[in-house]
Amino acid sequence: MTVVKPYNNSTKGKKQQVAEMFDNIAPKYDFLNHFLSFGIDKIWRRNAIKLLMGHSPRVILDVATGTGDFAIASLKTGAQKVIGVDISEEMLAVGRTKIEAKGLSQRISLQKGDSEELNFADNSFDAVTVAFGIRNFENLSAGLDELFRVLKPNGIVCILEFSKPRNFPFKQFYSFYSFYILPFFGKLFSNDNSAYRYLPESVEKFPDGEALLGLLKDSHFARTRQYRQTFGVATIYIGIKPSLS
Numbered sequence: 001m002t003v004v005k006p007y008n009n010s011t012k013g014k015k016q017q018v019a020e021m022f023d024n025i026a027p028k029y030d031f032l033n034h035f036l037s038f039g040i041d042k043i044w045r046r047n048a049i050k051l052l053m054g055h056s057p058r059v060i061l062d063v064a065t066g067t068g069d070f071a072i073a074s075l076k077t078g079a080q081k082v083i084g085v086d087i088s089e090e091m092l093a094v095g096r097t098k099i100e101a102k103g104l105s106q107r108i109s110l111q112k113g114d115s116e117e118l119n120f121a122d123n124s125f126d127a128v129t130v131a132f133g134i135r136n137f138e139n140l141s142a143g144l145d146e147l148f149r150v151l152k153p154n155g156i157v158c159i160l161e162f163s164k165p166r167n168f169p170f171k172q173f174y175s176f177y178s179f180y181i182l183p184f185f186g187k188l189f190s191n192d193n194s195a196y197r198y199l200p201e202s203v204e205k206f207p208d209g210e211a212l213l214g215l216l217k218d219s220h221f222a223r224t225r226q227y228r229q230t231f232g233v234a235t236i237y238i239g240i241k242p243s244l245s
């Protein structure tokens with residue numbers, strides 16, 4: 001898999017560059033997220049959470065939680081406790097302020113943590129979620145293995161990630177939007193010239209659909225499924241940790 005990094009001129013590893021980039025854009029992240037997706041990202045998150053509902057998770061881990069939107073949305077499942085982890089302190093700081101303002105600090109806690117080396121015991125969570133995070137992992141298979149390890153047997157992983165529309169004319173429209181419009185507004189509103197160029201490049205090179213389901217299977221997830229959203233701009237992936245693993 002081609003590794004796409006945020007800053008072409010930097011010699012730092014992908015993880016460090018990604019943390020730096022999200023630290024830079026953290027104050028504008030929520031605004032740009034909703035503005036550039038026309039608010040559709042909220043619908044995708046809601047659809048992903050609906051898929052978790054049937055499993056009634058009590059304890060959820062939200063990996064690459066950023067400013068905590070997916071962690072907050074996941075409370076709709078009735079979960080008692082949600083822990084969010086991320087490598088960007090600034091994203092977590094914005095998230096903590098939001099969670100406090102909503103009076104949710106008893107149910108959601110955010111902490112620094114790396115998806116590739118999670119600081120939790122095996123079999124700890126009923127559900128593990130990742131929204132728009134796995135594309136940024138430095139080592140994807142190490143990250144997926146960790147999600148598997150910390151899930152309880154019969155637990156569910158739910159991943160929401162950008163994917164590539166395949167059909168005319170949406171494919172062409174999406175390409176134009178993501179390589180021209182999105183970097184323009186991203187540069188205008190964020191403090192980081194590279195961040196919204198990195199986004200479409202990283203989506204283009206990232207495995208989606210069947211390829212990502214294959215990687216989930218390689219990490220021993222069973223009953224894997226994908227649910228394409230909005231002509232394939234994003235996809236929700238589900239997998240179960242088998243009880244005998």
Ligand SMILES: C[S@@+](CC[C@H](N)C(=O)[O-])C[C@H]1O[C@@H](n2cnc3c(N)ncnc32)[C@H](O)[C@@H]1O
Binds near residue numbers: 088
């Ligand atoms: C696009 S944001 C998504 C945030 C949030 N999940 C959402 O839905 O808005 C991606 C997040 O992944 C985090 N991230 C990237 N690599 C990570 C890793 N190895 N471990 C934990 N978080 C990571 C970044 O710091 C960033 O906050």
